[in-house]
Amino acid sequence: MEDVDIAPIATSAAAVVQLDEEAESTLDEPISVTLKRDLLMVFEKFFMVLIPRLNNKRILHDWDLWGPLILCVTLAMMLRDTARDDQKSLVFSGVFVIVWCGAAVVTLNSKLLGGTLSFFQSVCVLGYCLLPLVAGTLIIRTLALMSLASVPVRSVVVLLGLAWALFAYVTFGCIYV
């Protein structure tokens, strides 16, 4: 992950020295610092999706795939719990396939139509926009504990989450490709 941050400045001799110093510093730092920094980055992006503002575009330059991975795993685990007994592993792997292959296909499509985002930037945004849906599943689990999670209620929560996710995606400017 650190290489992504460092690479653009490794162009001149003077920068190489700086590069070495920076590389040393991020390689030598304790793991807790690295983790903290990465987690902060992930949570910052979570907040961008949760509270979509119209100036969210700067996320695009600092893509990371940890957030989407965390969200995908959480979603898969949640859906697996409520799936039929003979379909639990199918649902788990199905969620992964749909999320990642879906993101890849949509990204490819937008790139081939002349989009300006790089492949991973687009996958990053699509992955982060899963957050409202994951939040929806957590809400539904809470409701289920209180025996309130009937199918109509679940449908409403999911639809709201979907609308939220779509709105968040739009604020990243990705559709104006």
Place this chain on the structure above:
Amino acid sequence: MSGNEARPASGTGHAFEFHDGAPVLTTRRLLKATHGTALWPHLSGSSDITGTLNTRTGRAGADDNDSLNGDGSFGFSDNVTLLREENAAQRNYGAPIWSLEYYAQFFNIETHVVRRRLVTALWPFGARMLDTLNSNPDLYGTEPSRHFDEGPIWISTTLVFAMAMAGNFSSYLASETAWQYDFEMVTFGATSVYGYVLVVPLLLWAALRWLIGNGRIAFTELVCLYGYSLSIFIPVALLSIFQVEWFRWLAVIIALFFSGGALLTNIWPLLRTHPHRISYGICAAMLLSHATLAIVFKLFFFEYNAAVGSSGNTPAPAPSHTPVPSPSP
């Protein structure tokens, strides 16, 4: 920029030459070619083709309606840029085959073309899609029929998820006991739809090419035809949420009539010149596979309805009046 430029080494740069006077002629062709291309990929990052254009030969595209509007004047260097982008549209684009840019040349489908293809793939009377696909090259510049159209991909994907959602929803409405969703609807739907859209056109293409001798039809055109013809099953899936059996079958039959009929009237002109037995056989196989697909979809996704009293995916006692055998403890 006038004068001759030698053809550059193959695999790099652009495979065209231009001489004195040729830029003007090619630009005029370019203007007609890019008429209406709102989705042209701006690969070179240069000027916007759909902007206003004016060439040395005068106002361009005055008789071409649609998107060429007004007049402005670009310098000669812009003509060159336009030429470069026109050439980018041609098949011998300079990008290597493993780069994304090589494939971008195929992704320039336009909305009105999509609309037209939808209509010709679903309405058995009137214009033919394969005629549409092989339409007048002057109008589109470079054989649009050969251009990949991502319509079939999105239509197939929408169909898969629409059927899975509608099927689960209808089984929920039909269930009497505790209901759990069935994820197999997604996997089975995906396998069958994507398999159908890829395999059947492949077989048809092979039959057309080697049994009939018609090598001009491209595989992608047939995929396009089949992809668009499947789009009618999306509303059928949504309508089948209604728990009324005869209504569902009626919807399926109507959809089959339109999509199967359109398939038939699109393929038949290609078979007309050949001995009848094989032609009839191909048509029959085509219609049979299409009907099988529709019937399998109906039976798999919408197996239950409220009157029959479905199991909701768990075994339940069958009502006494039902004529349809259902699992009962």
